[in-house]
Amino acid sequence: QPDLQPGAEPTVHTQQAYAPEDDFTAKWTRADAKQLQRLSDPNAASRENSMPASLTMPTVPQDFPDMSNGEVWVWDTWPLTDEHGNQYSVNGQEIIFSLVADRSLGFDDRHVFAKIGYFFRPAGIPADERPENGGWTYGGLVFKEGVTGTIFEDQSYSHQTQWSGSARIMKGGEIKLFFTDVAFYRDAAGNNIKPYDPRIALSVGKVHANKNGVKLTGFDKVTDLLQADGTYYQTGEQNPYFNFRDPFTFEDPAHPGETYMVFEGNSAMPRESAQCTEEDLGYREGDPYAESLDEVNASGATYQIGNIGLAKAKNDELTEWEFLPPILSANCVTDQTERPQFVFKDGKSYLFTISHRGTFAAGLDGPEGVYGFVGDGIRSDFQPLNSGSGLALGNPTNLNFAGGQPFAPDYNQHPGHFQAYSHYVMPGGLVQSFIDTIGTHDDFVRGGTLAPTVKMDIEGASTSVDYSYGTGGLGGWADIPANLDVNSGGKL
Template sequence: MTEDSLDGGAPGFRARSGWTRAQASGIERTDETVAPVFYPPENDQIPHVHIWDTWFLRERDGTLAEVEGYRVCFSLTAPADLLPGKRHDVATIRCFYSADGRNWHDAGPVFEEALGQRQWAGSALYDDGSVYVFYTAAGQDDAEELTYAQRIVGAGGGTIDADGGFALRGPWTHHELLSPDGERYEREDQSRGMIYTFRDPWFFEDPETGETWLLFEANSPVPEGSDACDGDVAQQEFNGSVGVARSPTGDPLEWELDDPLLDAVGTNQELERPHVVYRDGRYYLFVSSHLHTFAPGLEGFDALYGFVAEDFRGEYVPLNGSGLVVTNPENAPFQSYSWMAFAHGDEVLVQSFFNYFDFAGPVLDDIAHLSEAEQMRRFGGTLAPTLRLDVDGTRTRIIGKLGHWEIPMAGESLPPTEAELIRRAREDDGAGASERYHGGSDD
């Protein structure tokens, strides 16, 4: 192990673990955390829609499902001719499938009707032949204008028909699973921050205990006059948290709110798409966040951040000291976002979507200053190259990448990394030199 100690965890505001200002103040780009520059794919596999937040159909044990030889994923989508900045207002969940993990096909929208004015990110479970899709219902169903209320929804009743092709079928039943209680998780009317969140449900069954959990992104209520953040009101408004609910029976559609897993009160407002990778007896908790959601006095990036604990409930400590795991290069700070990590053999792979490339403005809002044609040109709107991550105790490092949309099938060996090829070449050179020195060469 490069660094094995899990010491250094700190209690959160109302969670067992917290991401502190002191920890986040150490965020900096390093060779181990900066992704290479990405370029557009030679062939856009799904050109008719913008594609962003993506998740894979998974088994209860967390492995990526293969159903009748198919990998299956779900993505938020919008028509490709829509200005990218408007896509969240019309987001629709679509299903994609692949027989080789490289060439993907569109199975169409998942739901004919769903809860909310539009649907945001979630997760999907394949359990004993049934498909469950967890998603965020954004906006009130009957409102005439767009609203931003958020509820966590589970849809059951899905099945996969692979006779003569691939089809995801219903009929689906949609169940409102969770809404904020106002005590552990902030309601929209309590929000004082720049962003309100109660979304991104992610299913997880603990392999150690068998307990079934649903993680989600939330905000922790900080009462006015609280001594949190030493009474600094500006910092208190940055109150992101990772919430959890537990299923008492393991039923994917039955949940009870539990205390937050981790919070970032005084540090960060938005801990998006929380998810866990279990490996080597440890729980690796990952979230995505933006540079603009860090509290005053802190500087971060659009990046994947991570934490590790020896128990699902914590205490969690930040990976690499600060929490930074993967970020974009300085000259392409918004090239990808919405990272999702999953185990593959001895590595952890990280997929994301290809966001705004060829743009190095100080903040992403500056993209709106460009012409609509330039905004369209600079938006990737597809999956980014998959990153390869070495995870060793409390340390991580990027060791390579695969192609756009490349998600290896179960048991598929990965090509040697550049570092591995260099090591082999040096070993071969050394062996040759030794043979020549000892007269073992035919030359």
């Protein structure tokens, strides 16, 4: 266990499971998140990592290869999976989906122009025998122009984009693509005329793969599955900056035959009147480091009220869904719990989500990276991993200094502070992510392609980086290997 600086003790979490339908939401508390600063070395000098090596992604070199050969910016990426998170190749081709944007755009302008593209490569080749950039071929966009805009009643949008999701392989080569369909309504100056409208959506298509490559057909219709309800999940009316996106579907081992979905949301309080509670703070009785509720509520921390949502499918086609109460809230902790996913291991349910240094609430701090929680079921009193902090794998970061921005890193920050984001945990503890910015204030390069895959050991309520994987812990660039194959004669 890494050394801890003096500070508040984390909240006691039992990991106890509740029924998925129960009205119990686990809290990632301020007391929990305070452990992030307790893990940080207060003496780490300028440009050094202050966080424990076991929780830090090895430093990614600046001379990275581009997986798209100059065709597109690439960021959030997901494989073709089944209900258990297995990753499939089809007829010997591995297939991944990525958010992509035109390289003529600045990398930070990508969000309002994002579209889902796909890549493929032959399966079964060890990473060190592939081309350095991962050996992917860019297959193009999934949707034809106009298809994803059709679900919006108000067609006066200024930008219509496709945000993250997940892809399920079904019988007969059918793919169910779950994604976030988004409309922005902005004026010429870029200001909102009305709040943006993100919806969780489904489109169905088919994969055709042979030794020459992969083609997708279908994906010509979109079904609107879920819109934020204002009861469990904050709406644009409650807060124009709300987050509602990133569906990930799975089967809960405790409820075979049912399909559930986790997604990113915010607690459904109006932005200006949101209040956190003693339970959101989570300090133990008599903790000398405890903050007072009034102090926290007056600090601006109430603008950061992320949650992780749960929904359940009502039909086998997965076209009808109902909301369940959120499984995790991060009230007065962070505003973004993005791309949530479940990994089931050793009878435990591991919930992972990505978050940013810049979205932590006032008085809290932690690196860009993936955070994790463990419990006895998909709705549990989740225990944040690693000394109760929640950090599973962060970028090399110095919490003694400001972070700056990906387009302007802070002078004293480690060159890896923004090296990777959107970490996705794969079978065997492999973790893929995309490169954002690598380098120091005076010498940095923007990314837009996938980082080297790394490996994380997951054991009980702890994770640790496997430095024996690849070279010093860094595996192949853009390495997203399938662990199962389907062929035309196979059972799928």
